[in-house]
Amino acid sequence: MAKKQIEPGTKPLICTPLVGTTKELIFEQLQQVLSKRPDVIEWRADFFQDIANTDAVVAIAKQIQALCGDAPLIFTIRSQFEGGQPIALSDAEVIELDAAICKAAAAEYVDCELRNDLQRINKLRQAASQSGTKIIGSFHNFHQTPSRADIVNKLAEAAEKQLDVAKVAVMPQTLEDVLTLLSATLEAKSRLSIPLITMSMGKYGMVSRMIGGVFGTSLTFAVGAQASAPGQVPIEELRTVLQTVENTMGN
Numbered sequence: 001m002a003k004k005q006i007e008p009g010t011k012p013l014i015c016t017p018l019v020g021t022t023k024e025l026i027f028e029q030l031q032q033v034l035s036k037r038p039d040v041i042e043w044r045a046d047f048f049q050d051i052a053n054t055d056a057v058v059a060i061a062k063q064i065q066a067l068c069g070d071a072p073l074i075f076t077i078r079s080q081f082e083g084g085q086p087i088a089l090s091d092a093e094v095i096e097l098d099a100a101i102c103k104a105a106a107a108e109y110v111d112c113e114l115r116n117d118l119q120r121i122n123k124l125r126q127a128a129s130q131s132g133t134k135i136i137g138s139f140h141n142f143h144q145t146p147s148r149a150d151i152v153n154k155l156a157e158a159a160e161k162q163l164d165v166a167k168v169a170v171m172p173q174t175l176e177d178v179l180t181l182l183s184a185t186l187e188a189k190s191r192l193s194i195p196l197i198t199m200s201m202g203k204y205g206m207v208s209r210m211i212g213g214v215f216g217t218s219l220t221f222a223v224g225a226q227a228s229a230p231g232q233v234p235i236e237e238l239r240t241v242l243q244t245v246e247n248t249m250g251n
């Protein structure tokens, strides 16, 4: 079955994360999430307690992928440094695991933090290009919102590093910070040709998850079973809002 693709300039896709700590919990969440028909599934593998077992991780990703129908799978190991769970793997080992996922074509997208060593990112790009897996170059700040220029530069960095999608998630301290994120997204949309994923987190940032598509985000995260970041709203509620926006603004 042809999988949906993250593309610029269309109504944002809705992605729901899986954050189970065991295989059983991951598949329990997957069943719950699939009944809500998300466009994309993200497996936040940093929550998985057996993350150091590459064979087990690849096998689970393949199983999730096979159950997802036309929803592509994003494989993500978020570092503790950027708001993820504490895990036993080093940055180098994380990239090796990402490459193993690519080689097995066990996900359509792999998330790679932009702060990683460029040589390692390039090695991952090679593995990804062989299997057709796409790489999301990501940056997260769970404490504050950088300046508009810094956010645009982060998004541009993903394109400069020849990655397929650029993602920035930041925490607002004020409502002005939410405007900064949206304004940076709009500017990046006019400058970059790769798809963008941006969001402002927490209670103030919640609105960016609903109307970010108008400013240029191609994907927005929502809760299917359990949230993976502050400010995510239930998928049913988000879908209603996105539909209202689409009805008024068109594509």
Ligand SMILES: O=C1C[C@@](O)(C(=O)O)C[C@@H](O)[C@@H]1O
Pocket (backbone or CB within 6 Å): 017, 042, 044, 076, 078, 111, 138, 140, 167, 169, 199, 201, 221, 228, 229, 230, 232
């Ligand atoms: O990068 C992101 C965005 C996110 O942090 C959010 O705020 O929705 C949720 C994460 O699971 C995902 O990897």
